[in-house]
Amino acid sequence: MTTTNSSPTAPKPSDDDPLAKPLAPAHTGSALTFRLGLAAAIFMGAMLVFGLVISGPEINQRDSARLLYIHLPSVAATYLGFLVTLVGSVIYLRTKSLFWDMLAGASAEIGVVFCAGLLFSGAVWGKPTWGVYWQWDPRLTSTAVMFVMYLGYLALRRMDLPPDVRSRRAAILGIASFANVIVVHYSVQWWRGLHQGRTLGVDTQIDGLMLFSLFLGLVAFVLTFAWLLVHRFRVAWLSHQVEELGLARALAERRAETDPTGRGRTP
Amino acid sequence: MVHDIWLMASKDLKVEFVSRVVASQIVPFGLLILILFGLGLSPDLVVVGDERRSVLEEVAPGLFWIAVLLSALMALGRAFAIEAEDGNLDALRMAGMDPMGVFLGKSLAVAAQLLVLEVILGLGAFVLFGVPLANPVLLVMTALFATVCITLAGTLYASLAAGSTSRDTLVPLLVLPVLAPVLLGATLATRDALFADPGVLGWSWALLLVVFALLYLGLGMLAFGPILEDA
Amino acid sequence: MYWEYVIVGYVVVLGGLGLYSAAILRQGRNLSRRVPPEKRRFLD
Numbered sequence: 001m002t003t004t005n006s007s008p009t010a011p012k013p014s015d016d017d018p019l020a021k022p023l024a025p026a027h028t029g030s031a032l033t034f035r036l037g038l039a040a041a042i043f044m045g046a047m048l049v050f051g052l053v054i055s056g057p058e059i060n061q062r063d064s065a066r067l068l069y070i071h072l073p074s075v076a077a078t079y080l081g082f083l084v085t086l087v088g089s090v091i092y093l094r095t096k097s098l099f100w101d102m103l104a105g106a107s108a109e110i111g112v113v114f115c116a117g118l119l120f121s122g123a124v125w126g127k128p129t130w131g132v133y134w135q136w137d138p139r140l141t142s143t144a145v146m147f148v149m150y151l152g153y154l155a156l157r158r159m160d161l162p163p164d165v166r167s168r169r170a171a172i173l174g175i176a177s178f179a180n181v182i183v184v185h186y187s188v189q190w191w192r193g194l195h196q197g198r199t200l201g202v203d204t205q206i207d208g209l210m211l212f213s214l215f216l217g218l219v220a221f222v223l224t225f226a227w228l229l230v231h232r233f234r235v236a237w238l239s240h241q242v243e244e245l246g247l248a249r250a251l252a253e254r255r256a257e258t259d260p261t262g263r264g265r266t267p
Numbered sequence: 268m269v270h271d272i273w274l275m276a277s278k279d280l281k282v283e284f285v286s287r288v289v290a291s292q293i294v295p296f297g298l299l300i301l302i303l304f305g306l307g308l309s310p311d312l313v314v315v316g317d318e319r320r321s322v323l324e325e326v327a328p329g330l331f332w333i334a335v336l337l338s339a340l341m342a343l344g345r346a347f348a349i350e351a352e353d354g355n356l357d358a359l360r361m362a363g364m365d366p367m368g369v370f371l372g373k374s375l376a377v378a379a380q381l382l383v384l385e386v387i388l389g390l391g392a393f394v395l396f397g398v399p400l401a402n403p404v405l406l407v408m409t410a411l412f413a414t415v416c417i418t419l420a421g422t423l424y425a426s427l428a429a430g431s432t433s434r435d436t437l438v439p440l441l442v443l444p445v446l447a448p449v450l451l452g453a454t455l456a457t458r459d460a461l462f463a464d465p466g467v468l469g470w471s472w473a474l475l476l477v478v479f480a481l482l483y484l485g486l487g488m489l490a491f492g493p494i495l496e497d498a
Numbered sequence: 499m500y501w502e503y504v505i506v507g508y509v510v511v512l513g514g515l516g517l518y519s520a521a522i523l524r525q526g527r528n529l530s531r532r533v534p535p536e537k538r539r540f541l542d
Contacts, residue, residue: 023535023536024535024536024539025538026530026531026535026538027523027526027527028523028527029523029526048508052508063500063501064499064500064503066504067503067507070507070508070511070512071507093493099540102540113514113518116514117510117511117514117515120507120510120514121507121510121511124503124504124507127503128499128500128503141447145444145447148443148444149444152437152444155437155440156427156428156441158433159431159433160432160433161430161431165430168493168494172493172494173424173441176486180444228519228522231522231523232522234539234540235529237539238529238532238538241529241537241538242529242532242533245532245533
């Protein structure tokens with residue numbers, strides 16, 4: 001993940017051109033991702049130390065409460081991922097800018113990864129706390145539906161249709177699907193289920209060290225989300241470039257075929 | 268727009284009248300699902316609660332609506348398959364059809380077919396699962412509201428995958444999660460209509476279906492233009 | 499108490515994130531090699 005070393009295969013910019021910029025390396029890293037990644041790693045490590053070692057077990061839930069230090073940050077990262085998808089989709093529909101379309105797609109994929117994490121950490125937390133891995137409670141059920149919905153969104157993005165048609169439909173779905181995120185968030189208030197409501201309420205007694213561990217987890221996961229988003233966006237851009245290059249090459253080959261003199265060949 | 272709705276719906280129904288795909292394939296498919304539920308859920312098992320009911324009778328409302336949903340997926344796939352050949356949706360747009368007219372017309376045609384299907388599957392469920400009927404009015408209203416929900420949300424989400432070769436596998440993945448609340452509401456309202464068990468508020472669940480239908484009516488009318496733009 | 503659940507939860511969630519990150523970085527390297535340097539970044 002070093003950023004100052006340029007790739008050995010990339011040609012060095014010539015010295016007589018003062019405007020020449022260093023060429024992009026053959027990976028998706030940069031100074032930005034290096035800093036984001038480093039910060040995420042530091043906070044992740046601090047969360048592990050505080051969450052697993054320094055902070056004590058909770059009175060009612062014992063050590064299983066330590067799972068909340070990754071469960072709640074996963075929730076935050078999932079919401080954030082789908083929110084960025086919503087924003088990207090809205091702006092894409094207005095501007096038709098490829099940037100926002102790719103950002104929406106990249107963010108949804110990372111959101112789905114965090115959503116899988118939140119479902120898993122919730123299940124292993126539920127077993128010791130409730131006695132079961134899964135409860136048919138409104139929040140759990142709506143979260144599972146949300147997870148599958150965004151898998152559908154990712155599948156839609158792989159449709160074999162013209163890119164602009166596909167992007168527009170994905171944007172519509174990205175906006176419509178966010179309704180379910182709202183349902184998930186308010187499901188606890190709308191239906192009185194088993195799942196606990198707001199964890200950080202005034203009436204809940206939460207130990208200072210536990211709160212601090214949770215805070216570390218939140219920062220670590222949000223930083224990880226941002227770091228992944230930059231990388232995933234660059235991967236989306238690169239695969240778009242590969243597709244375009246493939247198209248250009250196919251076009252050139254077709255021209256060469258129809259023009260035996262080779263004059264139509266692209267330089 | 269009303270003219271376009273009527274044009275679209277009557278066109279789709281005429282296609283069905285000639286091809287008979289829904290009547291000859293999708294209705295038998297739905298009945299088959301009901302029979303398979305009977306085989307899979309051991310009709311001899313008995314649930315002992317306030318009343319002795321067989322497992323099948325107890326879960327009949329949910330089974331009925333799942334059978335309807337699965338059949339509806341096939342009907343929705345069919346509704347867009349008849350357009351996908353030779354880029355027909357493109358032609359509709361070129362002919363100056365109002366996108367909302369296309370959306371509502373297609374929904375109307377699917378709704379008409381679904382209602383016929385529900386009557387047949389409903390009769391099948393009464394015969395096969397042996398359920399009582401406490402409140403026929405609630406049952407009919409629930410079926411009507413749920414059908415509107417399934418067709419509006421189904422048409423909208425199925426149209427997103429129109430024209431793609433992966434349409435057949437993508438449509439269920441897109442449509443079913445959206446219809447999960449409809450399954451919940453329709454099942455609970457139907458439970459109340461059949462058994463009139465205390466504690467199940469059938470009419471409030473039926474009302475929730477109305478809210479859901481209005482939501483997807485609005486969303487569909489907003490979104491169908493951009494979806495159809497160059498399908 | 500319940501440490502086994504805590505360990506499984508942390509290993510799977512953080513391990514899963516790690517595996518996903520590794521897959522993304524690898525994909526980025528593979529794709530980058532197929533794209534000329536001047537076209538590798540959306541913004542410069």
